Each structure stands twice: as structure tokens, then as C-alpha cells.
Amino acid sequence: MRRLQYHRYGGPDVLVLEDAAIPQPGRRQILVRVRAASANAMDWKIRNGEMRVMTGRRFPRGVGHDFAGVVEHVGEGVTRFRVGDAVLGAARLQHAGAFAEFVIANERSVASKPDDLSFEHAATLPVAGLTAYQAVTAAGKLRPGQRIFINGCLGGVGRIAVQVALTAGATVAGSCRSGTEAEARHLGVDPVVTFDTDPVPRTGRFDVVFDTAGTLPYGVARQMLTLHGCIIDIVPAASKFARSVLPGPFKAFMARPDSEDLQRVADAAGRGEIVTRIARAVALDDAIPALAELETAPTSGGGKLVITID
Structure with missing residues (x-):
């Protein structure tokens, strides 16, 4: 071959x-x-x-x-x-x-x-879809009526995470590159901010802050959370894994192989719920x-x- x-x-x-x-x-x-x-x-x-x-x-x-x-x-x-x-x-x-x-x-x-x-x-679908699905549903435990902020909402993982969260009945806000805000809104993200804008005063407080880009400062993300909210970061780094084992809302997350979860993602894509x-x-x-x-x-x-x- x-x-x-x-x-x-x-x-x-x-x-x-x-x-x-x-x-x-x-x-x-x-x-x-x-x-x-x-x-x-x-x-x-x-x-x-x-x-x-x-x-x-x-x-x-x-x-x-x-x-x-x-x-x-x-x-x-x-x-x-x-x-x-x-x-x-x-x-x-x-x-x-x-x-x-x-x-x-x-x-x-x-x-x-x-x-x-x-x-x-x-x-x-496999890597991005499984990461997005498990981060939102397992790590974030997002429930209907809750609010999630997705940093990098138009990236490979972010785009799928938006669709998973909306299907779960959550409200989605997020950040993206300047000039792509309309696309994010069309996907269902509201409000939308750009990467060079401090999201805290615009977006309020969230049950989950999902940093798909790994660029959101911890202090900023922490201010965005509700009392029992969590921060999920999927960009690996030794310092992030160290923070993750300490008490607090931060979770350094890596998807795990799971054929049932992947099948859920695939079936959702087959129904047009994930595009x-x-x-x-x-x-x-x-x-x-x-x-x-x-x-x-x-x-x-x-x-x-x-x-x-x-």
C-alpha cells in the first residue's frame, strides 16, 4: 500500500x-x-x-x-x-x-x-466530534437551560461543540476571528465576540467555559463562571494538567476512545444535527x-x- x-x-x-x-x-x-x-x-x-x-x-x-x-x-x-x-x-x-x-x-x-x-x-468527525461531544456532555455535564461560552466557536472542535450544546438545549455564546461573527450567529451563537475583545463584560456568567483554542487566560475564564461552573481546556500543556489536579473549576481534558459516543456523533451527523x-x-x-x-x-x-x- x-x-x-x-x-x-x-x-x-x-x-x-x-x-x-x-x-x-x-x-x-x-x-x-x-x-x-x-x-x-x-x-x-x-x-x-x-x-x-x-x-x-x-x-x-x-x-x-x-x-x-x-x-x-x-x-x-x-x-x-x-x-x-x-x-x-x-x-x-x-x-x-x-x-x-x-x-x-x-x-x-x-x-x-x-x-x-x-x-x-x-x-x-472522529477526533473533533468525539472531543466536542465528551467535553460538553461528560466533562461539562451541560444540561438544558444552562449557558456555555465556547472560545473558538468556529474551529473544528468548537463548531461541533456549538451544535452539540444547542441540541442539548443550552444557550451558546462564543468567540471567533474578526469578520466571521455573522457565520457564528448563523450557527446559533449569541452573543458573539472576537478574539481581541475581553468577553467578560459582554457575556455575563456561564455554567461552562469551553476553551477549544487554549488561549483564554484562566483569570478571565474564572470570572465568566457561575458559582458551580467549570472551565474545560483541550490544548495540552504540563502547566494545565498541573492546574487540573488542584481544587477548582479548571479541567484539562482529552477525549477517550469510546465507540458508543462516536456512534452518537455519527448518527447526529447523519440526521443533519451536526454539520x-x-x-x-x-x-x-x-x-x-x-x-x-x-x-x-x-x-x-x-x-x-x-x-x-x-
Whole structure:
């Protein structure tokens, strides 16, 4: 098979499209023939070596986590999927490899693709969708009638979090880049502030402050909370994890693999309750320059980069 991979940590220049052996699924794993995959910021953070404590130093390493495709082979103990099933999911953090013709995934990180959802849009859901859903429902415990502020409400995670919160019956406020306020309001965010505006005097107090961008100062976020509110931050940093274990409202959050939660996200997308945006779709042969461009000149709210594999 062909796979996008790298032989050392570094910038986009270390990426190569090479032939690689088709992996074989182990216990409770499936092999998927990839139809589409999508990029996340963590893909280049891992490739840069920022997460090497978790990913190690074994090379070559594959790139990409989010995928959608068709089950090619199932490993021992797999009960939920059969060969030929259309699925979406996320590759393992330690190995990645979704930007390839085939990818291995654990059964617990995969869900069935709804018939009404294209492979391209299905591929935009796993990491961002699971993060948004679990942050809002499990970490934030958002209930009908409560209020949530989403910093970065038009980003990959933020956009889905807005839709999850609205479906849950909450009121959503948020921040975005200057010039995109109308789009945020159309999504259901009100009030909307821009990143360079102090949100405290405009937005009042919230039950949940969800910082998808990781840029909201703790003191500002704390002032925005109700008495028993919480702050959720999904951008990892040692200082944030240290704060998270201390008494207080701050939670450094990372999504956990959960096929049932991912299925809820996928089904909601199939019903049109969650809609993602694709900014650009490219073939695997054109993925390296597209990924380099996305990394060096990202556009918040512009949508996902999707890589299609024939």
C-alpha cells in the first residue's frame, strides 16, 4: 500500500509518500480500506515531536488519525463489524497512519457510517466530534437551560461543540476571528465576540467555559463562571494538567476512545444535527503540499482539509 509517513521528527519537509506493508489487525482491531481522511492540528504536533513522550521514537511513523472507509479484515475478538461495513474512526495515537490506503484501528475507536453521510464528511468527525461531544456532555455535564461560552466557536472542535450544546438545549455564546461573527450567529451563537475583545463584560456568567483554542487566560475564564461552573481546556500543556489536579473549576481534558459516543456523533451527523465544513479535498498524491500549507497558514473557521483515497 501507499502511506504518508516520516523517518524522523521535524517539519513538513520530513513527510514522504512511500510504499509500506499492509498491516494486519490484532485482537479487537480492524483493517480499513481508507476512502477519506482528515487533518487535525495534533497531526503536525505529533510529527514535530511535541508529543514524543506519548508517541515514542520508533520510525517510520504514519500520519493522520481521522478516517472513513470500508472494513477489509477483522481481527480476533471483533464483534461489532464485518468485512464490507462502512465505518469511521480514529487511528491509534501511538501509530497514526490514516493518510494511507489502509489503516489499523481498535474496535473501540470505530463507529458505523450512516448511509446519508458521505465518506468525506464522515472523516471530519472522529477526533473533533468525539472531543466536542465528551467535553460538553461528560466533562461539562451541560444540561438544558444552562449557558456555555465556547472560545473558538468556529474551529473544528468548537463548531461541533456549538451544535452539540444547542441540541442539548443550552444557550451558546462564543468567540471567533474578526469578520466571521455573522457565520457564528448563523450557527446559533449569541452573543458573539472576537478574539481581541475581553468577553467578560459582554457575556455575563456561564455554567461552562469551553476553551477549544487554549488561549483564554484562566483569570478571565474564572470570572465568566457561575458559582458551580467549570472551565474545560483541550490544548495540552504540563502547566494545565498541573492546574487540573488542584481544587477548582479548571479541567484539562482529552477525549477517550469510546465507540458508543462516536456512534452518537455519527448518527447526529447523519440526521443533519451536526454539520461539518470541508475547506479543501485533495488526493493522497497531493497531500504533502496541502498539509504544509495548512500548517503554515491555518484559517480558523475555514473548514477541514480532507484527503481522498481512490
